[in-house]
Amino acid sequence: MAISEGLSIGALARRTGLAVSAIRYYEAQGLIQPWRNAGGQRRFQRADLRRLSFVIIAQKFGFTLPEIRELLDRLPGKRTPTPKDWAAISVAFRSRLDQRIETLEKLRDNLDGCIGCGCLSMPKCALYNPDDKAKAKGVGPRYLMGDSPD
Amino acid sequence: MAISEGLSIGALARRTGLAVSAIRYYEAQGLIQPWRNAGGQRRFQRADLRRLSFVIIAQKFGFTLPEIRELLDRLPGKRTPTPKDWAAISVAFRSRLDQRIETLEKLRDNLDGCIGCGCLSMPKCALYNPDDKAKAKGVGPRYLMGDSPD
DNA sequence: GTAATTTCTCAACCTAACTTGAGGTCAAGG
DNA sequence: CCTTGACCTCAAGTTAGGTTGAGAAATTAC
Known part of the structure; x- marks a missing residue:
């Protein structure tokens, strides 16, 4: 292995x-940018180890690859990222994570209410319409669960 | 619309x-079982409104369709499910939900530790190897992040 | 110098959860 | 009766995040 010519993909x-x-797939998605050696093979910087570790972790947090790419794009392109650079990114992690936890907890609270009434019944049930997407789309569920008004 | 001949798919x-x-896809996955009228069109029971609402909610909780099917299979096939039947199922929801919340919180705690050290660096970093799958697979990440031992 | 690994590209396949389209049938209103 | 609009089936397409395979070229090992 040549000295300091970068890491092979293997x-x-x-x-x-x-x-x-x-x-290779991550490269295609723009998450890393290796260069090529004389023979056309990919060569990677050591810093790419960190980038890839980051990708792995971010996926555990539920980020999609495009989102991860955005986060990685905040890293300095030129110099090797410092711990400070990475720490800045983990703040972004943190808020995203808090959001997801909060969403789940809200869902859980609604569920607890529904265990009481045993309903899962619309349109009252908070579980059914927790105010996400397309609130006033007009078509939504109306008289559900068989207790129609006619 | 004929009286009480069941609901059309529309x-x-x-x-x-x-x-x-x-x-139709849900039917193919075994989540509902409509019958057919004389002309071969699907007819649904009113209770299917509840089943489908359940599917929608369960998906928000992150259940897959096969998992949802399993839950639905616990419902009485013959008689129309009572509130009690549904409540029994929401207990299953509850524990699943608690699990997911706990996982995320664990991840968050690890992240907090890592913000301090700014590392995201292996193999110390708890984020990288939170003890899930394939613990002793042998191949895992070893000397990462550029601080190799050679 | 040759054999064994690695790596290369590109196309095709995979799962989940659906959607879309083609071509044909059923049902309801005037 | 006849025209819409709702329905039918079946095949193929979609997105995300990859994997698998073929055939060829580069690199490494002995």
Whole structure:
């Protein structure tokens, strides 16, 4: 292995635990930008190990690849990212994560209310219409659950 | 509309907010079992409104269709499910939901630790290897983030 | 110098949960 | 009766996040 000519895709795969195919896929999605050696093979910076680790973690947090890409784009392109750069990103993580937890908790509270009434019945049931998307779309569920008004 | 001959797929779609194609898909997945009228069209019971509402809600909780099917299979096939029947199911919801919340909170705690050290760096970082799947798979990430031991 | 690995590209396949389209039938209103 | 509009089936397309395979070229190991 040549000294300091960058990491091969296989080396990167072994050290991140990712499949080679996954790494190539991530490149296609713009998450990493390896260069090519004389023979046309991909060569990676050591900093890419960190980028890929980040990808793995961010996925555990439920981020999509485009979202992860956005986060990674905030990193300095030129210099190697410092711990401070990464820490800035984890703040973004944090708020996103808090959001998701809050959503689930809200759902849980609604569920608790519904266990009491045993309903899951619309249109009263808060579970059915927790104010997400398309509130006033006009078509939504109206007289559900068989207790129609006619 | 004939009296009490069951609901058409379109009526069901309007009242649940689901697409007709989605309802047919759910049937294919075994979530509902309409019968057919003389002309071969699907006819649904009123109780199916509740079943479909349940499907919608369960999906918000992150259940997959096969999982939802399992839950629905616990409902009495013959008689119309009572509130009690539904309440029994929401207990299953509850524990599942608690699990997911706990997982996220664990992740968040790890993240908080990592904001401090700014690392996201392996193999120390708890975020990277939160003890899920394939713990001793042998191949995992080892000396990551550029601080290799050689 | 040759054999064994790696790597390359590109196209096709995979799962989940649906949607869309083609071509044909059923049902309801005037 | 006849025209819409709702329905039917079946095949194929869609998105996300990859994997698999073929055939060829590069690299490494002995």
